[in-house]
Amino acid sequence: MRQVILVLTGILLLTGCTTVVDSVTSEPIKTDPADTSAGTYYNDRKMATFIGVNIKKAHPDLDASHVNVSVAKAVVLLTGEVPSKEMKVLAGDTARDFTGVRQVHNELQVRGKTSLVSRANDSMLTAKIKAKLAFEEQVKALKIDVITEDSVVYLMGTIDRASGDLASDIASASSGVRKVVKVFEYID
Secondary structure (H helix, E strand, O other): OHHHHHHHHHHHHHHHHHHHHHHHOOOOOOOOOOOOOHHHHHHHHHHHHHHHHHHHHHOHHHHOOEEEEEEEOOEEEEEEEEOOHHHHHHHHHHHHOOOOOOEEEEOOEEOOOOOHHHHHHHHHHHHHHHHHHHOOOOOOHHHEEEEEEOOEEEEEEEEOHHHHHHHHHHHHOOOOOOEEEEEEEEOO
């Protein structure tokens, strides 16, 4: 009985919300294709973790490598360093084989691991670029993930082309950046 009351109360509240919103809007409501729901955000984080574990378990050389997995709306970006071309291919295939992955950008470099100093520099570059994007009114900074690996900046997310180009220009103009790679999914 208690469950029935809770379900009915929930239905009434949802119906009431629709009535209230309907009364205060004159136009149909449109969703922003760049918006990421909490569920999508959670699924992306979970997917990144699971893919990272699967890559490490795919081969002992990958377990000892420096591989970063970033995910935005089921689009996967692999960055870091692996010891051989075969390991790069295996990491990409492992990511691609994960259920729900729409696309994989395999930007892994075949070489030795970057130093801790290089990684600290990458963290500073990422923070600096995120701050610059946050202060640019024409860029939806919260919709852009900034990933830096060995002074190469990867910009990822769902955004319009003009904002993506502006974000890329801002990142490119930052001192210490060697290159900017856009991994955007464009909405226009």
